[in-house]
Amino acid sequence: MKKLFLTAALTVATGTCAWAQGNVMSEAQDIFKPLPFGIPEITANPVSNEKITLGKTLFFDPRLSKSGLISCNTCHNLGMGGDDYQETSTGHGWQQGPRNSPTVYNAVYNLAQFWDGRAADLKEQAKGPVQASVEMNNTPESAIKTINSMPDYIRLFKQAFPDDESPVTFDNMAAAIEVFETTLTTPDSPFDKFLRGEKSALTVPQQKGLSLFMEQGCADCHGGVNMGGEDYFSFGVVERPATDVMGSDKGRFTVTQSTDDEYVFKAPSLRNINLTPPYFHSGKVWPLKEAISIMGSAQLGISLNSSDIDNIYDFLLTTTGVQPDVVYPVLPAATVNTPRPVL
Ligand code: HEC
Ligand code: HEC
Structure with a gap:
């Protein structure tokens, strides 16, 4: 009995090691x-280098915020795992938002966006923070006015959306940001x-x-x-x-x-x-x-x-992957028509 047990135990022991x-x-x-x-395909918004360039420029541009201080990168710092090292995010006027900022890295693989999934995809998501009062506190009209005030931006939108008659729209802004975000994988x-x-x-x-x-x-x-x-x-x-x-x-x-x-x-x-x-x-x-x-x-x-x-x-x-090599973009030059920051 004892011997049997021992043999069995030994078999299990050696067996477990190799098997496990x-x-x-x-x-x-x-x-x-x-x-x-590589870059994952997303439906209804084909990836192009021109969209990536535009999306990256918008992602880093604080002038999409009312204060001219807050960009997507403020709360989704690409050099810091894609978030902001804050309990909950700080936005316009040092207001504290209600939730912790999730990373934008690999977000393209999520079934939906936000902690509660209220945005179906990255394009829908990107329209949120520009308008949220505790984040960038801007309006679509004012964001578009800002973009239209800079000829370099108009050129980037034309290159990214060559088939559109008037390419500078809030929707295209979000579409370009979405495409840039598909490159943010690790x-x-x-x-x-x-x-x-x-x-x-x-x-x-x-x-x-x-x-x-x-x-x-x-x-x-x-x-x-x-x-x-x-x-x-x-x-x-x-x-x-x-x-x-x-x-x-x-x-x-x-x-x-x-x-x-x-x-x-x-x-x-x-x-x-x-x-x-x-x-x-x-x-x-x-x-x-x-x-x-x-x-x-x-x-x-x-x-x-x-x-x-x-x-x-x-x-x-061991789940930390290769962080993408993101070169900080030179942002389009402001003109006299560019809305001034409002703090
Ligand atoms: C039943 C589903 C479920 C199981 C099982 C589960 N998790 Fe989670 N996990 C979640 C949810 C939902 C959250 C988000 C909770 C929140 O913040 O409201 C989460 C959050 C986390 C976070 C925080 C991530 C962040 O970005 O803030 C870590 C780390 C984590 N889980 C690790 C684990 C580990 C390790 C285990 C096993 C011991 C585990 N989870 C088991 C559903 C689960
Ligand atoms: C003031 C800080 C702040 C700014 C600015 C900001 N975000 Fe966020 N972001 C957050 C917070 C906080 C959440 C989570 C909110 C929630 O779940 O309700 C979030 C959620 C997200 C998510 C969802 C990720 C996931 O896993 O669910 C994406 C993607 C994202 N933001 C991209 C952007 C983009 C693109 C911009 C610029 C247009 C931007 N964010 C600007 C704080 C910010």
Whole structure:
């Protein structure tokens, strides 16, 4: 009996070792997909180099804001993981917005935009911040007036939308920004290399973290190509997070008015996650390890021990990919007709 047990234990022990490692890779390949290289296609808004150039110029141009100080890059800093290192964003007149700024990197792979998914795509999304009073606090008319005041802009719009009779429109502004944003992807992380079959791309502790991430159920909501961004879930499926972390934001309820959607949020992408503290829609949690621990109790009803948290953390570091080489654009020169900043 004893002997039998020992043999069995030995078989399991040696077997587990060989089996587990091979299995982690194939299991992961079923759940996640590597970020593709190159620019993803988007429907109804074909990509062109001219649109990318225009979209990049607009993304960096603070004159789209009423104050002339705030650009998309202010809150989605491309040198800083694509967000702003603030709990919740600060916009026009130092007003504090209600939510943490999500990264624009890989946002093209999300099912919809914003924490509550209220914009269907990046083009619809881009019209929001220009007008939001706590963000850029401008109007479409005034943004277009600003653009039309600069001949260099008119030329860029004509080149980007050669078939349009009057190409300078708010809609085309958003379309160009959307196309630029499709270039903001971060492929070829160590995790992507692992998913493409390169086993040595992850260390053993990182593979252990990946295994835990899948076994414990994190991957159920943070799977796919973007490790999230594919669906909405209650924040606090099992256990309500602490009040300060949760806040009073009802999330997707504000979009659907359905009580089932109270405190429901889009599961964010976890790619490049160590570059974008603080965490959650409230931005109340700064250490990534604390965010991992909260997810364990809130979403899964488990209390992860510190070595599990360390391993998951080590694994999440491997999702940081190659950040795109974005050359800061020279912005069109203002003219006497360009609206002056209003603070
Ligand atoms: C004042 C800060 C601020 C400015 C300026 C700003 N954003 Fe945002 N952005 C945010 C915040 C905060 C959110 C999340 C809001 C929400 O979910 O309700 C957000 C959400 C987004 C998202 C959705 C990402 C996701 O995963 O859901 C995209 C894309 C985005 N912004 C792009 C832009 C673009 C393009 C511009 C310029 C036209 C811009 N933002 C200007 C703060 C800002
Ligand atoms: C039932 C779905 C679900 C499960 C399971 C889940 N998450 Fe989440 N995760 C979410 C949602 C939804 C949010 C956004 C919560 C919010 O801020 O309102 C989130 C947010 C996060 C964040 C913060 C991201 C950011 O950009 O602010 C991290 C980190 C995270 N999850 C990691 C994990 C880990 C690690 C596990 C496993 C221990 C896990 N999640 C399990 C749905 C889930």
